[in-house]
Amino acid sequence: MSKVKNRRLKVVGKRVPRTEGADKVTGRARYIDDMQFDHMIYGATVRTTIPRGRIVSVERDTAFDWSGFTWVDHRDIPGKNIVAMIVEDQPFLAVDRVEHQTEPVALLAHADRARLAEGLKAVRITYQEEPPVLDFETATEVLKELSIARGDLAAGLALADKIIEGTYRTGHQEQLYIETNGMIALPGANGFPEGVTAYGSMQCPYYVVKALEKLFRLDRERIRVVQTTTGGGFGGKEEYPSIVAGHACLLARKAGVPVKMIYERHEDLIATTKRHPSIITWRAGVKSDGTLTAIDIDMRLDGGAYMTLSPVVLSRAAIHATGPYRTPSVRIRGRVMKTNTPPNGAFRGFGAPQSQFAAEVHMDRIAEVMGIDPIELRRRNLFQTGDTTATGQVLHDRVSADEVLDKALAKHRVAHRRSKKTKKLAGTGIAMFFHGSGFTGGGEVRLASRAGVELLPDGVRLLVGSTEIGQGTRTMLAQIVAESLELPYAFVKTIDPDTAQVPDSGPTVASRTCMIVGTILQRASAKLRIELGPYKSGDDFKKRAKALLKKRGTVVIIDQYEKPGEIEWNDETYQGDAYGAYAWGCNLADVEIDPLTYEARCTAFTSVIDIGRAIHPLLAEGQIEGGTLQGIGWALFEDVVMKNGVMQNANLTNYIIPTTLDAPHIAVEIVENPYPNGPFGAKGVGECPIDGPAAAIVNAIRDASGARLDAIPATPERIMKVLG
Amino acid sequence: MKLTVNGQAHAISAAPGKRLLDTLREDLKLTGTKEGCGEGECGACTVLIDGEAVNSCLVPTCQAEGTKILTVEGLAQNPRWRKLQKAFLECNAAQCGICTPGMMLSACALPPQPTLQQIRVGLAGNLCRCTGYVKIYDAVKKALG
Numbered sequence: 001m002s003k004v005k006n007r008r009l010k011v012v013g014k015r016v017p018r019t020e021g022a023d024k025v026t027g028r029a030r031y032i033d034d035m036q037f038d039h040m041i042y043g044a045t046v047r048t049t050i051p052r053g054r055i056v057s058v059e060r061d062t063a064f065d066w067s068g069f070t071w072v073d074h075r076d077i078p079g080k081n082i083v084a085m086i087v088e089d090q091p092f093l094a095v096d097r098v099e100h101q102t103e104p105v106a107l108l109a110h111a112d113r114a115r116l117a118e119g120l121k122a123v124r125i126t127y128q129e130e131p132p133v134l135d136f137e138t139a140t141e142v143l144k145e146l147s148i149a150r151g152d153l154a155a156g157l158a159l160a161d162k163i164i165e166g167t168y169r170t171g172h173q174e175q176l177y178i179e180t181n182g183m184i185a186l187p188g189a190n191g192f193p194e195g196v197t198a199y200g201s202m203q204c205p206y207y208v209v210k211a212l213e214k215l216f217r218l219d220r221e222r223i224r225v226v227q228t229t230t231g232g233g234f235g236g237k238e239e240y241p242s243i244v245a246g247h248a249c250l251l252a253r254k255a256g257v258p259v260k261m262i263y264e265r266h267e268d269l270i271a272t273t274k275r276h277p278s279i280i281t282w283r284a285g286v287k288s289d290g291t292l293t294a295i296d297i298d299m300r301l302d303g304g305a306y307m308t309l310s311p312v313v314l315s316r317a318a319i320h321a322t323g324p325y326r327t328p329s330v331r332i333r334g335r336v337m338k339t340n341t342p343p344n345g346a347f348r349g350f351g352a353p354q355s356q357f358a359a360e361v362h363m364d365r366i367a368e369v370m371g372i373d374p375i376e377l378r379r380r381n382l383f384q385t386g387d388t389t390a391t392g393q394v395l396h397d398r399v400s401a402d403e404v405l406d407k408a409l410a411k412h413r414v415a416h417r418r419s420k421k422t423k424k425l426a427g428t429g430i431a432m433f434f435h436g437s438g439f440t441g442g443g444e445v446r447l448a449s450r451a452g453v454e455l456l457p458d459g460v461r462l463l464v465g466s467t468e469i470g471q472g473t474r475t476m477l478a479q480i481v482a483e484s485l486e487l488p489y490a491f492v493k494t495i496d497p498d499t500a501q502v503p504d505s506g507p508t509v510a511s512r513t514c515m516i517v518g519t520i521l522q523r524a525s526a527k528l529r530i531e532l533g534p535y536k537s538g539d540d541f542k543k544r545a546k547a548l549l550k551k552r553g554t555v556v557i558i559d560q561y562e563k564p565g566e567i568e569w570n571d572e573t574y575q576g577d578a579y580g581a582y583a584w585g586c587n588l589a590d591v592e593i594d595p596l597t598y599e600a601r602c603t604a605f606t607s608v609i610d611i612g613r614a615i616h617p618l619l620a621e622g623q624i625e626g627g628t629l630q631g632i633g634w635a636l637f638e639d640v641v642m643k644n645g646v647m648q649n650a651n652l653t654n655y656i657i658p659t660t661l662d663a664p665h666i667a668v669e670i671v672e673n674p675y676p677n678g679p680f681g682a683k684g685v686g687e688c689p690i691d692g693p694a695a696a697i698v699n700a701i702r703d704a705s706g707a708r709l710d711a712i713p714a715t716p717e718r719i720m721k722v723l724g
Numbered sequence: 725m726k727l728t729v730n731g732q733a734h735a736i737s738a739a740p741g742k743r744l745l746d747t748l749r750e751d752l753k754l755t756g757t758k759e760g761c762g763e764g765e766c767g768a769c770t771v772l773i774d775g776e777a778v779n780s781c782l783v784p785t786c787q788a789e790g791t792k793i794l795t796v797e798g799l800a801q802n803p804r805w806r807k808l809q810k811a812f813l814e815c816n817a818a819q820c821g822i823c824t825p826g827m828m829l830s831a832c833a834l835p836p837q838p839t840l841q842q843i844r845v846g847l848a849g850n851l852c853r854c855t856g857y858v859k860i861y862d863a864v865k866k867a868l869g
Contacts, residue, residue, distance in 0.1 A: 015814075017813055017814070018813070018816070018818075020821075021813045021818060022813060023821075024813075024818040024821030024824050025796075025809040025810075025812045025813050025818055025821075025824060025828070026756070026796065026797070026799070026800065026809065027754070027755070027756020027757075027795070027796035027797045027825050028756070029821055030755070031758070031822060033755075033758075033759065034749075034755035175853075176853050177820070177822075177853060178758075178760045178766060178768055178820070178822045178823050178851060178852070178853055179758070179760070179820070179822040180760075229821065230820065231758075231820045231821065231822030231823075232819075232820040232822060232853050232854055233820075234853070264762060265760070265761040265762060265763070469820060470819035470820025470821065470854045471819065471854075472816075472819070618815070618816040618859070619816060621816075621858075621859075622816045622819055622854070622855055622856075622858075622859055625855060625856030625857075625858040625859065626819065626853070626854045626855050626856045627856075628856055629855075629856035629857070630853065630856075651761070651763060651765070652760075652761045652763065652765035652766055652851070653763065653765055657851060657853065659848045659849075659850075659851060660843070660844040660845075660847045660848050660850075660857050660860075661844055661845070661848045663844075663856060663857045666856055666858055668858075
């Protein structure tokens with residue numbers, strides 16, 4: 001690899017066209033709802049309407065004409081009625097227990113969608129209701145608990161001149177991909193009539209395979225999952241598509257024809273996973289010069305009714321909970337509580353946005369109490385290269401927290417002209433953050449992801465299960481392979497992830513695809529070069545490729561994740577190298593508040609992030625800009641109103657995401673301090689942009705108006721309440 | 725009913741109340757027009773009817789009778805809109821791409837050489853969750869500015 005480092009990069013770092021871009025701007029791209037199959041019918045889900053209790057009966061109205069309908073309930077499940085995830089607690093179809101509203105009970109299919117809707121109305125579930133647990137702050141059932149400790153907390157607190165406490169709350173957030181969840185299931189797969197095939201919108205084709213294996217008690221070769229063009233995910237299509245695919249496949253197997261299930265927006269909002277609400281209490285020991293002597297954090301997340309991915313969300317939340325700050329003694333305790341609400345799950349940032357919101361609002365509180373400038377306070381505590389994190393990880397690679405702070409301050413001054421005289425209250429807020437790339441702790445070792453390349457007469461084809469969901473995965477991986485092979489970008493072909501053709505590259509989550517899968521592909525490419533022998537040009541490559549293919553028939557090289565030697569992690573003590581690499585970031589937000597309506601608007605925003613290397617600068621900027629605005633939405637508007645355990649504002653009229661008129665001018669600067677184990681130095685970029693905006697905005701609101709909000713979203717009602 | 729879509733005349737028989745969105749997608753197989761919410765909030769289904777940007781999920785097909793409809797599939801026929809498609813591609817204005825057809829159609833209804841503020845107002849009915857809108861402004865300015 002050292003040879004690669006020394007030459008000028010020709011594809012990496014360049015703004016090549018997206019592999020699938022032309023299809024997207026011409027309308028040719030085929031999303032799941034654009035696909036048709038012969039004899040295809042439509043499926044729908046019968047859901048519970050109480051938050052907790054027992055199902056007494058599920059009845060179909062005898063006066064209704066049920067001809068042409070396919071009905072599926074738990075008795076039709078050939079395998080295990082369990083959604084394969086971390087623990088086995090969530091059924092595909094409820095049997096007799098109800099743990100939350102919108103829980104699937106039965107499935108219907110019909111060739112006519114209008115009839116299908118009428119059929120849904122003709123099903124009646126009767127219940128024996130039980131009192132639900134709806135408030136996670138007072139809930140008592142713990143789904144998952146963990147604690148991280150380093151140093152002597154009591155001694156650290158004793159060293160402090162002041163102990164400063166604060167409690168912070170964040171609410172649900174909906175991923176709000178513009179394409180709702182959807183699947184088409186076909187009976188049969190890979191030549192086996194008893195198999196099942198699922199096409200659809202998803203982030204993790206092999207998660208779906210694992211779920212179908214268990215649901216149908218089928219071996220892997222009888223299951224085929226194909227990701228179609230996916231209209232956004234943001235974590236929301238990490239685990240839930242397994243449920244949609246399972247349901248569609250159950251219907252398709254019973255009906256014997258393809259079944260399309262597309263969620264309407266309302267259904268997608270009330271039934272699918274959201275960001276975990278949080279309550280986080282900070283207790284910080286601070287010396288009079290602002291130095292932190294101890295950090296004690298207690299966090300609670302609302303898991304909803306089932307475990308889903310909550311243990312790993314909690315883990316990422318806890319590991320990032322100190323923010324990018326050093327302290328000799330730290331204790332972080334976290335719990336995920338069970339409530340009778342729809343399960344929460346993966347959402348960009350995966351717990352880190354919640355815990356770093358608390359950290360950064362608390363840093364401003366410390367600054368205020370100690371009478372120190374907030375920026376200066378941060379400077380005195382930021383991680384430096386060689387420092388140790390809460391899990392005992394020594395930060396050997398370059399820590400660029402200071403650098404992104406300096407660059408953000410400079411950029412913010414230059415990029416945004418301060419608005420002229422305004423009757424509004426104006427202020428600026430800061431937030432700093434870090435974000436680990438890849439699975440936490442030993443996660444990557446357990447995943448053992450595989451990816452590779454297939455030699456073609458005129459190039460190579462990527463064999464990778466990582467999904468393109470808008471972030472540019474396919475383009476970026478093609479660039480890494482082209483650069484590794486020293487071939488033009490156009491020589492690298494890509495295909496839709498189809499489990500009949502591509503290996504399991506692990507889920508497309510956790511800011512892991514570029515750094516982890518990119519490295520595997522880089523290694524596979526290096527091995528292919530050895531097979532081919534030296535070539536001088538693209539034409540020369542083609543000659544050698546043709547000759548090798550003639551000799552061998554096919555040339556496929558699949559490589560597997562290898563843990564860099566220096567990474568060590570202990571799952572028992574929760575100590576060690578939590579992540580191979582961290583991105584470092586700084587946000588600055590300008591906010592104006594209308595003194596009459598108390599409406600807060602973000603008018604200008606700056607985000608500077610060290611991502612190691614931007615494989616494609618334009619795509620990386622797109623990730624940062626999009627993640628930033630999603631964070632601004634969470635900070636200011638996005639409010640999931642729950643009543644009796646179900647979302648009340650389940651439409652886009654009342655669940656507000658930022659429009660062009662709400663979006664501030666966003667200035668982005670990418671810092672590149674290469675990570676030695678990442679492809680061409682790259683770390684992750686997908687999640688970190690959403691870690692900072694909420695705190696930057698809340699801190700700006702304080703600067704503008706004196707209102708200290710300890711909770712988001714910062715709605716006019718909330719600001720008015722604080723300002724009195 | 726007679727509809728002219730992307731310059732081509734079609735005679736279709738559909739229930740008059742059928743959503744124009746469904747008529748385009750199902751009867752004419754023009755699946756480039758997307759459904760995001762079905763209630764006129766997200767703008768993914770935007771098409772031009774006689775030059776005006778509308779949410780096709782809110783338009784009964786009968787209302788479009790005799791009009792000229794432009795969808796994403798027709799953009800390539802016009803050099804100005806071809807330029808817009810190219811700019812969306814080059815500027816990374818299309819990430820997941822599901823809002824892109826509607827976004828581009830709304831951009832087609834903008835005044836010539838739009839200012840940033842005109843772009844923001846003109847695209848306010850089109851939600852995008854991927855881009856933060858920055859690259860979309862870049863693309864529209866590049867193509868139409």
